[in-house]
Amino acid sequence: MKRNALTNGRASDASERAFPRLMIAPTVLVMAALTAYPLVFTLIYSFTDYQYLKGTDAAKFVGFKNYVMLFNNTYFRQAVLNTVKFTLLAVILEMVIGLLIAVFIKSLKKGQKVMRTLLLLPYLLPTVTVALSWRMMLSANYGIVNQVLESLHLPVYNWFMDIKTAFGTVLLIDVWQNVPFVFLLLYASLQGVSTNQYEAAMIDGANVVQQFFYVTIPNIKSGIALCALLRTIDTFRLFEKVNILTGGGPAGTTSTITQFLYNYGIKNLKFGFGSCGAIVMTVLVLILSSFYIKRAIH
């Protein structure tokens, strides 16, 4: 009640009332100009034959022509399939490996902090640098990986050019970089699990595996769910590694939705078609993340 009295008394002061508006105005302006306005125009452009070089004035409304073209485009369908496959595999691998590492590090008696920092490093590096380092290691002629495989008499590949290996190689590199994020988040969640529960489980005769499934997992369920969602949202827009390592090839086997749009809507300046693809991707992302948004807002 005291707070109410304070607020009412001050609300009469005009300059004090202006304060929150001034404080929030820059964000509203920036978000309106850089996100709301573009999103609306992406939608509008998606119904036009807008080509950048001809300008917006020459663009005509073409109805759903772009959408029909897009859904009939085999490369696009392949890119959607690749993206879904990639996201599913990457998130599952990252979650399983990240969780195992988190539980393992938590069980160490010494050196938890050092290990946590060192294992986190891959996630912190610029994605471009990560991609280039792996490119050098996996180079067909001058790479250390092929050299080691050859000396062990194992088959070697041209990792990024071979249809058999390109997808898996990019997947592996992405998993390598993002497991540390999952590990860090789950390791932080594990700190909140009380040791009493493990002691109680031990008294009941639960072994290590049972403790993992009946104590650890239920306790960090919400951390696991949140982490999986964040990773899903980020993996779905995968572009940097693909663009640098394969450009979507060979034969489109590593093309993701963003890479497809970059090649066939942005780089060739066919902005109407590109916008249409962007809208389709936006809808897919919204469906994927509706759960996350609901949770985060409460």
Place this chain on the structure above:
Amino acid sequence: MGSKRITGMTIIKGIVCAILLIVALFPIYWIVAMAIRPTSEMTGHISVIPHALTGEHFKQLFIEKGFGSSIVNSLQTTLISTMISLVIGLCTAYIISRARFRMFIKKPLTYWILLVRVLPPVAFTIPLYTMFSKLNILYSRIPVILACILINIPLIIWFMISFFQDLPVDIDQSAQIDGATEWQLFTRIILPLVLPGIAAISMLSFMYAWNEYTYSIIFVQTPRNYTVPLTLAVLNTEDNLTNFGLVAAGGVISVIPITLFVIFAQNYLISGLSSGAVKE
């Protein structure tokens, strides 16, 4: 429960730790190892540890490839965008966190910010490109700066709201009774109390802007404006030996800022990154 069994466990755990560290760190080691070895050591049998050390790749990178200007571009866009996002983001996060400021726009803005965090960059790029072109700023550094601001403002607001909320409202009330204006309360009392949070999110914002690639490759039109990631990506055009050293040297330089953060401020950095698990 003999001590033997405990030792056995310790050894196994040590081995697992070693394997984890090798897998996590070898690619990082490799880029350093490639950067400092002469080109002659990159063919034939490649040794894990370089035999001879050389600075030739770094020299060539700066003298022939003008890498210095890429670093200047990157630092400029990163620092300017981080500063602007911080100022704007902190003000908004504070207003959203305080129930006494009642504004209709707070709720829709909060939803919108979350949506921006989730939407893919391609949702915005094409109209932004058109807009920048019409404003005649496509050949300046402004587009990339704005892109980094667009990435970082939602992160900063989302991160800082919980920090502001954790401060008891009593602080606000006692300051107001003492006659402080809202602005004084915010800058002199509230902000110093959330400095750890500001430190953590500043580093994350810097990192995201420094690593930014997707918007940059679409918006940057001329090599004059290339940032470090763009220059590196362009160097990496072919499986060309002469470029391996250059790419590696550039890669080493690209990780300097984050290395400094890890060495001098890892607690802030890690608390920033892991905050997502505890708070939502």
